Amino acid sequence: xxxxxxxxxxxxxxxxxxxxxxxxxxxxxxxxxxxxxxxxxxxxxxxxxxxxxxxxxxxxxxxxxxxxxxxxxxxxxxxxxxxxxxxxxxxxxxxxxxxxxxxxxxxxxxxxxxxxxxxxxxxxxxxxxxxxxxxxxxxxxxxxxxxxxxxxxxxxxxxxxxxxxxxxxxxxxxxxxxxxxxxxxxxxxxxxxxxxxxxxxxxxxxxxxxxxxxxxxxxxxxxxxxxxxxxxxxxxxxxxxxxxxxxxxxxxxxxxxxxxxxxxxxxxxxxxxxxxxxxxxxxxxxxxxxxxxxxxxxxxxxxxxxxxxxxxxxxxxxxxxxxxxxxxxxxxxxxxxxxxxxxxxxxxxxxxxxxxxxxxxxxxxxxxxxxxxxxxxxxxxxxxxxxxxxxxxxxxxxxxxxxxxxxxxxxxxxxxxxxxxxxxxxxxxxxxxxxxxxxxxxxxxxxxxxxxxxxxxxxxxxxxxxxxxxxxxxxxxxxxxxxxxxxxxxxxxxxxxxxxxxxxxxxxxxxxxxxxxxxxxxxxxxxxxxxxxxxxxxxxxx
Numbered sequence: 001x002x003x004x005x006x007x008x009x010x011x012x013x014x015x016x017x018x019x020x021x022x023x024x025x026x027x028x029x030x031x032x033x034x035x036x037x038x039x040x041x042x043x044x045x046x047x048x049x050x051x052x053x054x055x056x057x058x059x060x061x062x063x064x065x066x067x068x069x070x071x072x073x074x075x076x077x078x079x080x081x082x083x084x085x086x087x088x089x090x091x092x093x094x095x096x097x098x099x100x101x102x103x104x105x106x107x108x109x110x111x112x113x114x115x116x117x118x119x120x121x122x123x124x125x126x127x128x129x130x131x132x133x134x135x136x137x138x139x140x141x142x143x144x145x146x147x148x149x150x151x152x153x154x155x156x157x158x159x160x161x162x163x164x165x166x167x168x169x170x171x172x173x174x175x176x177x178x179x180x181x182x183x184x185x186x187x188x189x190x191x192x193x194x195x196x197x198x199x200x201x202x203x204x205x206x207x208x209x210x211x212x213x214x215x216x217x218x219x220x221x222x223x224x225x226x227x228x229x230x231x232x233x234x235x236x237x238x239x240x241x242x243x244x245x246x247x248x249x250x251x252x253x254x255x256x257x258x259x260x261x262x263x264x265x266x267x268x269x270x271x272x273x274x275x276x277x278x279x280x281x282x283x284x285x286x287x288x289x290x291x292x293x294x295x296x297x298x299x300x301x302x303x304x305x306x307x308x309x310x311x312x313x314x315x316x317x318x319x320x321x322x323x324x325x326x327x328x329x330x331x332x333x334x335x336x337x338x339x340x341x342x343x344x345x346x347x348x349x350x351x352x353x354x355x356x357x358x359x360x361x362x363x364x365x366x367x368x369x370x371x372x373x374x375x376x377x378x379x380x381x382x383x384x385x386x387x388x389x390x391x392x393x394x395x396x397x398x399x400x401x402x403x404x405x406x407x408x409x410x411x412x413x414x415x416x417x418x419x420x421x422x423x424x425x426x427x428x429x430x431x432x433x434x435x436x437x438x439x440x441x442x443x444x445x446x447x448x449x450x451x452x453x454x455x456x457x458x459x460x461x462x463x464x465x466x467x468x469x470x471x472x473x474x475x476x477x478x479x480x481x482x483x484x485x486x487x488x489x490x491x492x493x494x495x496x497x498x499x500x501x502x503x504x505x506x507x508x509x510x511x512x513x514x515x516x517x518x519x520x521x522x523x524x525x526x527x528x529x530x531x532x533x534x535x536x537x538x539x540x541x542x
Contacts, residue, residue, distance in 0.1 A: 009050045010060065013281040014274065016042050016049075021277070030138070030377035032131060035277050036370060039284020046289050061282040063234070064275025065130045065342070066248040070230035071268060072133055072151070073252020074261040075142065087323045088152020091333070094319035095153060096160050099125040102315060106307075115171040116361075119351035122164045123365055124308055128341035129154040129245060130279060131376045136336065139380060146332035146387050149325060153316070153337055158243045159191065161343050165350055172354025190240045198233045198250045206255060226255055226264045243343070259439045262462040263452030280373075283342060287370050291363055304364060305371035309379075312338040328390030332383040339376055340369030404469035405429055409454045409484055411438050414500065415474040419447075430463045454484045457491060465492045473499040473515070478506035482513040489514035 017038040024034035042049040104121030108114065132154060133142075141147040206229055230251045237247025255261055292298055313334035320330030348365060351357040405428040408415055415431075419442075422429045430448030433439055439449035452459040454473075465471065471488050475481045478501065485497055499515040501507050504522050511518060 010278060012042055012049045013039065013278055013285075017277050017281040030135065031277075032134065032280050032377060033374050035280035036284040036374060039281035040287050040289060040370070041284075042281075043285030043287065045287065045291070050285050060275060061279035062244055064272065064277075064279040065245045066234040067230070067268060067272040067275055068130055068133055069245040069249035070227075070234070070252040071265045071272060072137070072142070073249040073254075074256050074265045076148075076151075076253055076256055087320070087325055088149055089156055090323035091149060091316070091320045091325065092153040092156030092160070094322055095316045095337070096125045096157060098315045098319055099312060102311060103308075116351075116356050118171060119168055119347070119356040120361070120365070122168065123344040123347050123351070124312070124340060126157050126161070126164075126341045126344045126347065127154055127312070127337035128339050128373060128376065129158060130276065130342060131339065131373055132336055132380070134276060135377050135380045139377075141380065141384065144384065144387075146329045146336065146383055149320065149329060149333045150336035153333065154341075155246065155249060157341070158246045158343065161243055161346065162191070162241065164347055168347060168350045168354060168356060172356060190242060194237050194240055194242050194247055195250055197236065198247055199254050201229070201233075201254075206258075226258075226260060227268060229255065259436060259443060259449045259451040262450045262459050263456075265462075266452060266456040266458035269458060279342075283370065283373065286345065286366050288363060288367075292367050297364070297367075301364060301367045301371060304368040305375075308340060308368060308372055309338045309375065326390070328387040331390060332387040335379045335383045335386060338379060339372035340365070344369060404467055405448070405464065406470045406472065407432065407460075407463050407465060407468045408472045408474060409433070410474040410500075411435065411442065412474065412476075415472075418472055418474065423447075427469065432459060432463055455480065455487060457487055460484075460487055460491055465495065468492060468495050471495055471497045473497065475500065476502045478502060478509055482506075482509050485510060485513040485515050 017035040020034035020038045020041075021031035022034070024037075025031055039050075041047055044050065100118070100121035102121070103124040104114075104117040107117035107120040112120065132150060136142045136147045136150065142151070206226065209225060230248045233251035234244040234248040237250075238244040255264070292301055313331065316334035316337055317327075317330040320333050321327065325333070345366065348357065348362050352359070352362055406422045407430050408418060408422070409432045411419070411431050411433045419429070419431075428448070430450065431439060431442050432450050432452060432454045434451060434453070436451045439451050443449040448463070450459060450463055452462075454460060454463075465488055471492075473481045473484055473488075475484070481499055481501075485499060488495065488497055496516040497514060498517045498519065499510045500521065501510055501518050502521050504520055507518050507520060
């Protein structure tokens, strides 16, 4: 394809996906559904507005998934990962083994050979990291117990892609034990190498650059540097035969404890949304609607999709229970990962190349997988209810997150007495400012700190504004202060807001924006000046 052909495909996909995404949101569905349907409509099998050979579009789409995992990694601190990593790893390993075995057994009973049955089982076992992570974030469930377990399971599934590809490749030819061991050992070494290289680079080097005096207070350079880190990590992971999304996630995870994490995430949100829309639309283009409609195959596709969903809910729930997870959380996790994912298409391509699966079988599985992807948003919406029905409450970390705290925006000299007052009162506090060095010093003293622009709602949400006891806006710029107050009032209508006002004439603007109390600098300065003058007059000789 020529470069402009790729641009044309991207414009078509984004345009139609945007329109159908808005319509889907209007009728209560997710924009993901609209994007997938858009791809089905403009794809080669129906309108043909997107070319058959659209590998470049797929590369762009994969970049969107990498950006998604990078931003999610920024949200998961190492403490959270350690707290839920082991149950997630156990659940994922059991889920992949049980689902692959069960699906392969069913395929074998239907009449497939052993190699083909294992290929089908491998495809069914993998879920959609992109769809599930996006929906968990949009629905506010990413921090829930079942949300974290689902994400851990998905990431472990991504790691399983490499050994599964090796398995399918070996099934296509004569199997030698020594060759299998060598391939698996090499794959394991590459995994360890990717984690070490990305982790050490992001943990040891990037934070020092971000906190350097040259970048302190700079709005753009720290974000650019961090995003470049995520892109390089995705590229390195891809070049070593690993999932690009997994490499990006590791980079985000390494930067999660940085005070820049929230601002980086906020700044890449728009870019991520564009690439993810392309990704979901590109998934839709894989469906051959004319083939599905012919010979009443639609009933077969729906039956396969139902079997996959029910089977994966049951087997994932069983895996989580065996890993020691509560019943409600286990079933809710099963609902989250009960679909066939995008990397299953990679496994399907390998299986077809090795002669393990025929085109008709692949068409059926791809069509069924798209049906399961369309059902991701409503199934994840049901997950909290299912968890609550079986008695799974909020985790300790979630309860802790609800504790009211004071949020101070702007940490210049005028904010120092405020910081001391909050600490004296024993109330937890979080500061938001662009000065990374100042924020880092506060974090080292035990306070919460975010480097970012408080005018962005993502930054305020990350600081926990909805559960805050008090918000203090200590900025000299009345225009910026008013914008922040309006955002705070939108996200937290009842939280008290104390605002600094440099000039009396700006007080009305801050009051209209929603400030509860306004501290006028000119009045405060006048009181201090009056006290100083009185003191001097008392001391001066008559």
